[in-house]
Structures are given as C-alpha cells and as structure tokens.
Amino acid sequence: MSELGALREQFEEKKKLGLSLNIQRGQPSDEDFDLSAGLLTCVGPDDVTSPSGVALRNYPGGVAGLKEARAMFGALLGATGNETIVGNNSSLAMLSNTLKWALIRGLAGSDGPWAAGPRKMIVTIPGYDRHFTLLEALGFEIVAVSMTSDGPDLDAIEGLVASDAQIRGVVFVPTYSNPTGDTISHANVDRLARMKTETPDFTIFADDAYVVHHLTDTPPRATSLLAACRSAGNPNRAIVYGSTSKITFSGAGIGFLSTSEENVKLISSYLSKEFIGPNKIEQHRHVKFLSAYPGGIEGLMRDHAKILRPKFEAVERVLDRELGGTGLATWTKPTGGYFVSLDTAKPVVERVVELANEAGVSLTPAGASYPFGKDPSNANLRIAPSRPPLAEVEQAMEIVALCVKLASAEYGE
Numbered sequence: 001m002s003e004l005g006a007l008r009e010q011f012e013e014k015k016k017l018g019l020s021l022n023i024q025r026g027q028p029s030d031e032d033f034d035l036s037a038g039l040l041t042c043v044g045p046d047d048v049t050s051p052s053g054v055a056l057r058n059y060p061g062g063v064a065g066l067k068e069a070r071a072m073f074g075a076l077l078g079a080t081g082n083e084t085i086v087g088n089n090s091s092l093a094m095l096s097n098t099l100k101w102a103l104i105r106g107l108a109g110s111d112g113p114w115a116a117g118p119r120k121m122i123v124t125i126p127g128y129d130r131h132f133t134l135l136e137a138l139g140f141e142i143v144a145v146s147m148t149s150d151g152p153d154l155d156a157i158e159g160l161v162a163s164d165a166q167i168r169g170v171v172f173v174p175t176y177s178n179p180t181g182d183t184i185s186h187a188n189v190d191r192l193a194r195m196k197t198e199t200p201d202f203t204i205f206a207d208d209a210y211v212v213h214h215l216t217d218t219p220p221r222a223t224s225l226l227a228a229c230r231s232a233g234n235p236n237r238a239i240v241y242g243s244t245s246k247i248t249f250s251g252a253g254i255g256f257l258s259t260s261e262e263n264v265k266l267i268s269s270y271l272s273k274e275f276i277g278p279n280k281i282e283q284h285r286h287v288k289f290l291s292a293y294p295g296g297i298e299g300l301m302r303d304h305a306k307i308l309r310p311k312f313e314a315v316e317r318v319l320d321r322e323l324g325g326t327g328l329a330t331w332t333k334p335t336g337g338y339f340v341s342l343d344t345a346k347p348v349v350e351r352v353v354e355l356a357n358e359a360g361v362s363l364t365p366a367g368a369s370y371p372f373g374k375d376p377s378n379a380n381l382r383i384a385p386s387r388p389p390l391a392e393v394e395q396a397m398e399i400v401a402l403c404v405k406l407a408s409a410e411y412g413e
C-alpha cells in the first residue's frame with residue numbers, strides 16, 4: 001500500500017473512535033480554577049472596609065483602584081502602585097480603552113488625537129488574534145513584523161519607526177508570547193526603549209498576559225520595559241497590561257496596567273469621565289485571597305504549573321515521537337504561557353484543521369494568529385493544551401500529528 005493509502009487507513013480508524021476533543025481554547029482547566037476556589041468564600045459581611053480604610057460598598061476610592069491592589073499587581077508588572085491602575089475584569093478592555101482615548105484625545109506627548117489622520121500600529125506575527133481584530137476595528141492599518149525567539153523583530157521595527165510618523169506604536173506580548181511562547185530579550189527591551197521614532201508619542205502597548213505563567217522552576221529574569229523606557233529618557237513610552245484571567249478566574253477577575261506616573265494621571269483623568277470607580281470588592285477579595293495563598297501569587301502559579309507542565313510535555317512527547325525527524329513540521333518548546341506554535345513545512349494547515357475536525361478534534365482555525373485571519377504561508381497552527389485533561393491532550397495530539405502527515409502526503413512534493 002502507498003504511504004498515502006496507509007495514512008488514510010489510519011485516519012479512518014481514528015475517525016471510528018468518534019472522539020470529541022478540543023485543543024483550541026487558551027483557557028485554564030477546571031483543575032486550575034479549583035486552585036482559586038477560596039476566592040468565592042474569602043470575603044464575608046465583615047469585609048466592608050479595605051485595609052487602607054476605603055469603604056468597599058460605596059463609590060469613593062478613585063478610578064485607579066484600591067491602594068493594596070495597585071501595589072500587588074503593579075509589582076507583578078515590575079512597577080509601583082503609583083505607576084499602576086487596577087480596573088475591572090479584563091486587560092483587553094483596558095488596552096482597548098487606552099487606544100480609544102488615544103484616538104479621540106491623544107496620549108502624553110501627542111500632538112493631537114490619533115484619529116485626526118491615518119494611523120498605523122505594528123504587531124507581531126504570529127500573534128494574538130484579538131489584538132488584530134481590535135486594531136482593525138479601531139481603524140489602524142496593521143504593520144506586521146515577525147516574532148522571533150528574542151521578541152519582536154527589532155531591526156524591522158527600528159527601520160519602520162524611524163521614517164513613518166503614522167506609526168503610533170507596537171502591540172505585542174512580551175513574555176511567553178501568544179502563540180509562540182517567546183519572551184523578549186533584555187537587549188530588545190533596551191532597543192525598544194531607546195529607538196528613535198518619527199512620532200513623538202510612539203507607545204509600546206505590552207500585553208503581559210503571561211508574565212508569571214512559568215512552566216519551569218527557573219524562569220528567566222524579568223526585564224522591566226517601564227524601567228528601560230525611564231532610563232532611556234522616554235518614561236511615557238510603555239504601557240504594560242496584565243490580568244488575573246489565567247491566575248484565578250478567567251473573565252471574572254481583574255485587569256490592570258502599569259506605566260509612568262504621568263500616564264497614570266492622564267489615563268485616570270480620562271477614566272474619571274467614564275465611571276466613578278472600579279469594582280473594589282473584587283479587587284479587595286483578590287488581594288485578600290492571593291496574599292493568603294501559600295507563597296502568594298508565585299505559589300499559586302507554581303501550583304498551576306504542576307497541572308500545566310505535564311500537558312505541555314505530552315504535546316512535545318507526541319510531536320517528537322510522531323513528527324520528529326520527518327521534516328514535516330517544526331514546533332516551539334515554550335517554558336511558559338499557554339500555547340505551542342507549530343509550523344508545517346508544506347502549506348497544509350487549513351487541511352490539517354479540516355481533517356482534525358473530521359476526526360473529532362477541534363483546533364484553532366488556520367490563520368487565526370495572523371491579521372485578517374490570513375496566514376500567507378498556510379503553515380501555522382496554534383495548539384492550546386491547557387483546558388482539556390492530560391489524557392485528552394495526548395489523544396488529540398496523536399490525531400494532530402497524523403493529520404499533519406496525511407495533509408502533507410496529500411499535498412505531495
């Protein structure tokens with residue numbers, strides 16, 4: 001039997017299993033959520049005032065959030081409480097909000113609203129689809145540069161920003177990037193902070209969603225974009241975002257940002273026109289729960305890693321066993337974050353996703369990690385092993401590997 005025939009036969013056998021597996025969603029598992037079960041009971045009728053004396057049930061307290069929450073989550077992003085705004089349940093909403101105000105009014109150092117003229121934003125590819133759809137919806141022309149193992153391609157970025165005043169900034173994930181798992185190097189942080197830009201208010205929107213999401217016991221030393229920008233004489237250049245969505249409960253926690261104190265004042269003044277203040281009870285209970293957790297946030301993240309690490313190991317094990325040495329694909333081996341990024345040698349990922357669906361495995365749609373959902377090489381697949389139980393990850397990956405082999409054989413030489 002031909003190789004293609006044998007692969008088809010194996011595929012038909014797998015289909016008969018009638019599986020229903022999903023490695024599409026970058027979400028924590030129920031086991032991860034269970035670690036934060038105490039969040040649901042850690043506050044009670046006596047929690048009416050924050051340790052700093054703010055009445056939790058009433059409006060006063062300001063738009064920048066509770067003092068204790070600003071200190072805790074600022075530290076997570078390498079910033080002080082005064083350099084931090086703690087908001088409601090989504091960092092993505094905070095990023096979107098900053099961008100909208102930049103469009104309507106401008107940011108620190110702006111010569112006017114960004115919406116007054118054409119505007120462009122640099123993104124990294126492969127990247128996070130929600131960044132692309134947000135920027136597209138807000139009318140930015142997207143300029144894509146490659147994500148490298150050292151972070152965004154700085155040679156490309158320096159060339160772009162030195163000559164194009166329409167480029168207002170860059171949006172990327174600095175730590176354990178979605179989907180490649182790459183982390184920006186110290187050298188590239190420094191270059192981003194120092195580079196000469198044509199526009200005076202060039203802004204680094206760093207979405208640090210995975211800043212504490214280590215899979216190893218020896219995480220890389222974090223580099224503070226904020227400190228680098230400050231020492232480069234561009235203190236307002238960076239705004240770093242984070243949230244508890246993959247620390248405690250997804251979409252039911254708190255988002256936050258850190259930036260210069262000047263930016264905090266400006267963004268707070270914008271926010272104060274929108275609402276009286278964020279949900280302080282949510283902030284209070286997060287601080288209370290996370291302070292009491294053994295080892296604090298780090299301790300909780302170590303417990304998440306115990307759940308997540310075997311799943312990432314299973315992905316690597318199956319890919320190594322089934323595709324290692326075949327030349328059909330390469331894949332990342334992240335030391336943190338939520339994803340593995342696989343690139344096929346042939347332009348077959350749409351077919352891989354289609355075949356996997358046929359065999360009962362839901363995969364992230366082909367092209368999802370590229371602007372407009374279009375991967376010009378039809379080669380990149382985002383694998384999200386966090387949500388299903390370990391045994392399902394292993395089973396799903398066997399099918400993914402088989403589909404890569406089959407789609408590649410179908411494509412031919």
Ligand SMILES: Cc1ncc(COP(=O)(O)O)c(C=O)c1O
Binds near residue numbers: 026089090173207244
């Ligand atoms: C890079 C990145 N940023 C932001 C988010 C969403 O964060 P939030 O729930 O705080 O809006 C995600 C979720 O997958 C993500 O991968």
